[in-house]
Amino acid sequence: MKAEILTIRFVHEGWSRFGIARVRLADGAVVEREIEDHGNSVGILPYDPERRVATLVRELRVPPLFAAGEQVQLEAPAGMIDAGSPEENARREAMEEVGLRLGALEFVGATYSCASLTTEKIHLYLAPYGRADRVEAGGGAEDEHENIRVIEMPLAELAARADRAEITDLKTLTLILALRARHPELFVP
Incomplete structure (x- = not known):
């Protein structure tokens, strides 16, 4: 049965x-x-292989505020899949949230964010970029009141935060670990 x-x-x-x-x-x-049930999503870790930095966001998430009093957390850019493919949505979210025009996307996987509760499947990508790809300020869609702060951080520091269990967002931790496994040379100081 x-x-x-x-x-x-x-x-x-x-x-x-x-x-x-x-x-x-x-x-x-x-x-x-x-x-x-709220649909599927994308998460992207944009990284500059030349400068060895990643671009992340800080924004208020109400569930961590409720559960632990955390005002903001460090996260990879992410968003819901609207119309179009996961790749198209990943590029749109990167532009809205961090002002990056992304070309190549490296697929990491599609996984349920919390299978015991939600139907959401999150499509995860690594995305190399260069200085010329920063074409807008980012900060999120104005009508969504996201109040996003864009953070560019050295990959070595990001790895150290992951090692100290300071990355509390699962999609971000997954993406950091995937980048480290696939491109370990980028994390050497």
């Missing part, structure tokens, strides 16, 4: 939908599980 969803009752529908699913498990037991 395979698991199957018997019913889903949505208790909120806004930017995200929150529902409660009744599920028959493979052993026949019927249980309830919560579901958060």
Whole structure:
């Protein structure tokens, strides 16, 4: 017997939908599980291989503020997939958030951000850039009130923060580790 969803009752529908699913498990037991659904996303770690820096953002995330009083966290640029491919959305988000025109994207993977709760699958990319690719200031879409601060950081410092467990955003940690595994020479001071 395979698991199957018997019913889903949505208790909120806004930017995200929150529902409660009744599920028959493979052993026949019927249980309830919560579901958060807001679509899929992209996360990008833009890095300059010549200067050995990465461009990240700091912005308020309300769940960490609620859970731990954290005002902002250091993150790779990211956003929801609207119309178009994940690659098109990655390039759009990089332009909106950090003002970078990206060319090549190196696919890292597509993974569920928290499979026990959300339907969101995040498509992760590494993206090399150069000085000439910074064409705007960034800061986020004006109508979204993101209040993004753009941070350019040496890759060696970023790796040290990861090693000290100071990177609290999972997509960002994944991207740092992927860049380090694929291009270790960029992290040598």
